[in-house]
Amino acid sequence: MKWNVWFGEVVEEDGKLIAKKSSDLVESFKNASNPEALPFNLPEVGLQVFESLEDYYRTLRKIAIKVTSEKVERELKREDRYVILLLKALDKLNESINMLEEKLRDIEEVKISETTEDFRERIEELKRLRRRIEKEIEDVITKIAPNLTEIAGAVIAARLLEKAGSLERLAFLPASKIQILGAEKSLYKALARMRRGKPAKTPKHGIIFIHPFIRTLPKRKRGRMARFMAAKLAIAAKLDYFKGELDESLAESVRKKYEELRREKDKPKKEEPKQERREEKQKKMKKPKRR
Amino acid sequence: MKEVIHNVFIIEREGREILATKSKYGSHYGERKIGEFREWIPSRSKLAAMILKGHIIDIKPDWKVLYLGAASGTTVSHLADIVDEGIIYAVEYSAKPFVKFLQLAEERRNIIPLLEDASTPWKYNGIVEKVDFVYQDIAQKNQIEIFFANIDMFLKDGGEGVIMVKARSIDSTAEPEVVFERVVEELGEKLEVIAHGSLEPFHKDHIYVHVRKTK
């Protein structure tokens, strides 16, 4: 048996517990997890590698404060969380506004009164709040993810962040994943079909598909545009996460690609005619289910 | 002046009784310093409220404590005065309040701060030792489950625990009385319930439950 403890490892050899001190206590502290309750008491075994209990606790405290301070600092910098939570709230707010407007319409059909006017005023207030939240999301996402925002626009950039869960995670996603972010539901359905032995195509388009550069292209060109954009977004996410500075050439290359595809004559390219057609069919299949 | 727990005093002042801990440290959350004492404000700390309601737990100076939901350290600061030869492992999952908590941890020698989620105790299972006391104040719907998981992993046999429960966080629609009854019953299925009671008027619709782990 072996256990991960904050000061290193404890191993059981010939029925005896042996403590081994790690050369990097910060690292071992971070990895000190064990699924089951320990069958020994930590400081007791720790005394094998520490001079005294005092030494044990002094070291533990020092490492805990160091690791925790770093963690806290990292967490606080996570304005990405702020954006994600705002976005989730915005979705709920939208639902509420729609629902309230519907109720109000029902009432107004019967009678318009001071009360219904008051009601309407409150809904207008909620709409003002909605605009403020949208503005805030835009401000923060532009600040924390300038490259993603430049390419995809604030709305899609924020959604990508939400779907990935954090800027860090987004930065480590491959382009192929970014391309289908937001399509998890249909992906899941497709996989379920396949498990049942039925034919199914995995989705190729996620949230980025609402981007005007993709939407305004003829259907058979959209796949190529989406792939290109996803590749650039993957680079953008890494830039945003590690450097946070805008590199305008990225968005520029996306625009160029769009112009190029738009101008391209309607004859399918020789290299990938098959794939284009496959995507074409798949989109047709998916369409009715989506709306 | 009466010492009710090690370093915990009830002091007569201006005709009123106030709770305080004997402390060589300064004010942490805006509480008054009265000579060598720090006032322990019951509306800010549920543990203080419990004591003032007359339920006194004999916390020993050398106890090892696991504290879940440490926030910025209001209660921990007083608990650290009490277990002045012990250790407090303090778990909190929100970074914001923990900034202030870290100042406390720097100042005191008996606090180990852990920015972790109390619902995943295995993540700090190689750090926290077997403890004499588990205290939980996290106001979560599944807080009892979390309490059990931590007690299973860290509380010594015969060790004690206190859980603070806000009715509304368990069930926002049911009557508080009903919620509390259910909570006490659920705790009683696995632990010995030593005492429970309301924290009114200091904390509305809150109760404490004091338990012991018996084999």
Ligand SMILES: C[S@@+](CC[C@H](N)C(=O)[O-])C[C@H]1O[C@@H](n2cnc3c(N)ncnc32)[C@H](O)[C@@H]1O
């Ligand atoms: C009511 S406050 C605690 C106040 C503190 N006990 C005091 O008296 O000084 C509840 C705290 O529990 C934290 N919390 C809630 N759920 C948690 C969890 N699963 N793990 C760790 N902390 C949690 C919250 O972030 C919050 O800071």
